[in-house]
Amino acid sequence: MERIPILKMGDFLLVTIQVDMHDQMALALQDDLTERIVRTGARGVLIDISSLEIVDSFIGRMLGVIAGMSRVLDAETVVVGMQPSVAITLVELGLALTGVRTALNVEKGMKLLRAATGLADETNHAGERE
Amino acid sequence: MKASATTEAQESLRLSDILARHETELLSQWIDEQMSASTLRRDLMKESELREQSEQFLSLLRQATRSENLKDTTRPEWEGVREFLIDLSGSRAAQGFTPSETATFIFSLRAPLTELLQRADAPPASVRAATVLLDKLGLFTFEGYQKSREAVISRQQQEMLELSTPVVRLFEGIVALPLIGTLDSARTQVVMENLLERIVETGAEIAIIDITGVPTVDTLVAQHLLKAVAAARLMGADCIISGIRPQIAQTIIHLGVDLQNVTTKANLADALRLALQKLGLTVGRKSEK
Numbered sequence: 001m002e003r004i005p006i007l008k009m010g011d012f013l014l015v016t017i018q019v020d021m022h023d024q025m026a027l028a029l030q031d032d033l034t035e036r037i038v039r040t041g042a043r044g045v046l047i048d049i050s051s052l053e054i055v056d057s058f059i060g061r062m063l064g065v066i067a068g069m070s071r072v073l074d075a076e077t078v079v080v081g082m083q084p085s086v087a088i089t090l091v092e093l094g095l096a097l098t099g100v101r102t103a104l105n106v107e108k109g110m111k112l113l114r115a116a117t118g119l120a121d122e123t124n125h126a127g128e129r130e
Numbered sequence: 131m132k133a134s135a136t137t138e139a140q141e142s143l144r145l146s147d148i149l150a151r152h153e154t155e156l157l158s159q160w161i162d163e164q165m166s167a168s169t170l171r172r173d174l175m176k177e178s179e180l181r182e183q184s185e186q187f188l189s190l191l192r193q194a195t196r197s198e199n200l201k202d203t204t205r206p207e208w209e210g211v212r213e214f215l216i217d218l219s220g221s222r223a224a225q226g227f228t229p230s231e232t233a234t235f236i237f238s239l240r241a242p243l244t245e246l247l248q249r250a251d252a253p254p255a256s257v258r259a260a261t262v263l264l265d266k267l268g269l270f271t272f273e274g275y276q277k278s279r280e281a282v283i284s285r286q287q288q289e290m291l292e293l294s295t296p297v298v299r300l301f302e303g304i305v306a307l308p309l310i311g312t313l314d315s316a317r318t319q320v321v322m323e324n325l326l327e328r329i330v331e332t333g334a335e336i337a338i339i340d341i342t343g344v345p346t347v348d349t350l351v352a353q354h355l356l357k358a359v360a361a362a363r364l365m366g367a368d369c370i371i372s373g374i375r376p377q378i379a380q381t382i383i384h385l386g387v388d389l390q391n392v393t394t395k396a397n398l399a400d401a402l403r404l405a406l407q408k409l410g411l412t413v414g415r416k417s418e419k
Contacts, residue, residue: 079364079366080366081366082364082365082366083330083365084323084326084327084329084330084361084365086364087326087361087362087364087365088322088323088326088361090361090364091357091360091361091364092357096360096363096364097364098391102363102364102365102366103366104329104330104333104334104335104365104366104367105333105366108333108335108366109366
């Protein structure tokens with residue numbers, strides 16, 4: 001079965017959804033991701049859904065559920081690059097995903113993750129602001 | 131059934147025959163009738179134009195009546211007449227004629243035509259058939275008039291939709307959406323789509339929705355606004371609602387609309403200040419430096 005790759009980048013895990021996700025894939029991702037977080041002790045998860053163009057209520061709920069699970073495992077989760085049409089659909093479905101962090105693109109998402117986890121690195125400017 | 135079909139055919143033949151023989155006479159009488167009508171608009175239309183249109187209509191009518199069918203004007207033989215009338219009423223509507231002024235074109239033909247038929251010793255049935263026919267064609271002008279008006283209205287609605295939802299870039303990373311006019315579902319949809327698309331385009335982190343120009347806020351409008359805010363948040367942009375007037379603040383609270391999770395500011399300036407602050411930017415006077 002097709003699986004969504006999970007990449008490790010330092011303390012963060014990167015999940016890039018490049019295809020239209022179906023239900024089985026979402027369930028597999030949920031298993032894989034929780035397992036990877038526990039195994040690697042990741043502090044943050046970034047889910048890029050910029051290529052996702054079609055969502056239904058199940059996939060929408062899964063996004064929220066996956067983000068919630070990661071948070072329970074002490075990994076900050078950020079969902080980035082949601083398409084306007086997807087955002088409108090989710091809102092119309094009543095799935096506002098409150099409690100899930102969001103960002104416009106991967107770059108901004110990484111910045112947010114770094115700020116949220118307090119992990120500084122060479123590109124982090126959070127220190128300068130304070 | 132057969133008998134009636136034959137008489138009808140005879141009537142139409144007769145009508146087209148009469149029309150052909152007395153065309154010039156009928157035309158001049160008809161034009162006189164139109165010129166003397168109280169609904170004539172000399173300011174909108176020249177006599178030559180009227181003459182041209184009348185001539186064209188009579189020749190189309192003559193061709194159509196040759197088809198041996200006077201009752202059913204939806205048949206293909208009447209296509210030419212129908213199209214001509216729809217065009218005519220459409221152009222008259224655009225010129226500023228009222229519906230009755232437009233319909234006078236057809237209805238003023240009735241008197242000269244009836245007179246002509248009676249002089250030609252046409253049987254009463256045939257006169258009646260001709261009158262019914264003219265009534266039908268008259269109704270057609272009404273329809274054409276109405277259609278062209280409706281087309282204008284729907285085009286204007288579309289234009290208003292497009293004009294009324296500009297998304298402006300205030301600063302790097304800040305876009306604003308000044309809303310003017312009442313928000314309904316269709317408009318909110320357009321507004322929301324525009325806003326979200328611009329957020330993607332500009333990569334803005336903060337969107338300010340200014341509702342100074344929204345006259346009333348009811349539960350539905352508030353719900354629409356909250357939806358837009360939620361959708362923008364899902365994409366990773368923060369929303370600020372600004373321009374809340376005192377009455378609107380009162381209504382929102384009386385209605386029990388929950389705006390707890392949304393940042394609200396009284397005016398656009400405050401919202402911009404907050405947005406700049408969130409982005410870590412400061413704006414100050416040069417001399418104060």
